[in-house]
Amino acid sequence: MNSPVFRNWQSVQDEVLRRIRTRVWKPGDLIPNEADLAEEFGCARSTVNRALRAVAEAGLLDRKRKAGTRVAAQPVAKATLSIAVIRREVEERCRKYSYQRITRAECVPPLDVSAAMRTPAATTLLYVRALHLADDTPYALESRWINTDVVPGALQEPFQDISANEWLLQHAPYTDGEISFSAVAASTGDAQALGCAEGSALFAIDRLTWDADRSVTKVRLLFAPGHQMRTVL
Amino acid sequence: MNSPVFRNWQSVQDEVLRRIRTRVWKPGDLIPNEADLAEEFGCARSTVNRALRAVAEAGLLDRKRKAGTRVAAQPVAKATLSIAVIRREVEERCRKYSYQRITRAECVPPLDVSAAMRTPAATTLLYVRALHLADDTPYALESRWINTDVVPGALQEPFQDISANEWLLQHAPYTDGEISFSAVAASTGDAQALGCAEGSALFAIDRLTWDADRSVTKVRLLFAPGHQMRTVL
DNA sequence: CAGTGGTCTAGACCACAGG
DNA sequence: CTGTGGTCTAGACCACTGG
Known part of the structure; x- marks a missing residue:
């Protein structure tokens, strides 16, 4: 040769x-x-x-x-998904980003949430529900629990104009995180917020982040019907 | 210090x-x-x-x-998903893997498929539809188009006992690939194969692989309701 | 035990891009 | 032009693990 x-x-x-x-x-x-x-x-x-x-x-x-x-006999394909701040994700698709807070409340979470976050069952957490829009149409619905013991500053923040998605990146460091992807049927409330039919198949991202051994936040992002995450192999 | x-x-x-x-x-x-x-x-x-x-x-x-x-001002989280052969994915969860071929046919694909694979519209491709099971319950439904110009050996393979998923890994090298994740509602046929309700929210993986500039195969995997892909950040 | 990959070092040159 | 990261080299030692 x-x-x-x-x-x-x-x-x-x-x-x-x-x-x-x-x-x-x-x-x-x-x-x-x-x-x-x-x-x-x-x-x-x-x-x-x-x-x-x-x-x-x-x-x-x-x-x-x-x-x-x-x-490798059976190569394991590694698909690397880049998960940016939603604002950037929208803007990179050349669409106008906007944001609407739906709910903000301090309350005791459901048991599955406090269990996942390993907080005492009766502990009050901060709950924020908000809608991310692209070109004024619903893009993703964010439902988030924040551990205010770990991020006390969040109590002073109305999340009226800046999403918890962005605010936490700036103010809440984390050491570890878990993320999972799944498909779920839209509940009545989800459907109303996203402007889709009840029961629609929605792409869901669940994220749980930790600072050492203390949970920082748990969030579910539900994307409007048709959403895809793409990458190359 | x-x-x-x-x-x-x-x-x-x-x-x-x-x-x-x-x-x-x-x-x-x-x-x-x-x-x-x-x-x-x-x-x-x-x-x-x-x-x-x-x-x-x-x-x-x-x-x-x-x-x-x-x-980085706004760190872009990189979630790396490992996509193994389905058999291994099931066995790593300590469940019994089995496989059932549903359909095998040589036919002309729908236009969106031939367009995506960049094959001439009238070209015949090999279509294989099969079910992957874990502990004898449906786990994932595989619907696949194979470009037999690129992988002629597939024509001799009945895909009766070995899934196209595994066979192609052994016999069809590829240079590039695209993968996308989404949520779709189960069609009548999907629901029947997976044993779930029509319209159920299903997690879908679409993969398209290329050998240089020729498409090798295009596959959609629909997972049974409740399926999650997890990873750490 | 001994062969393999994993890593560190000191020094060097280079490609790129900010000023 | 010049400072920065990107990379290569030759040599060395080490950790792991198969035989």
């Missing part, structure tokens, strides 16, 4: 991907170790390491010390 | 994350450059680089040559 020059980790990565795709290295195969590849490619081992690490992170290689590097 | 030792990139990363969380470095702030941080932390610049690169990939830092590194 020819002897192309691999001078940077991206070109090494491309070559590795090519060999996987074209089955030069078949699923399950053990591939040469880093030192041998470095010699073959005419570059330093750390360059090969960088390339292989990137491919492994993409799920196409399985690496183990001593055992070596294998082509 | 004290002068802790930062000997590896993970500990540097932890320190960086701590400074962001505790607002030592506030959103929008310019942080010191790599060389200065390396000196402060008592490690090599490449170690700092590795740490900052990781934090930037997580969306908490914005880096630009010459402009320096800034704390």
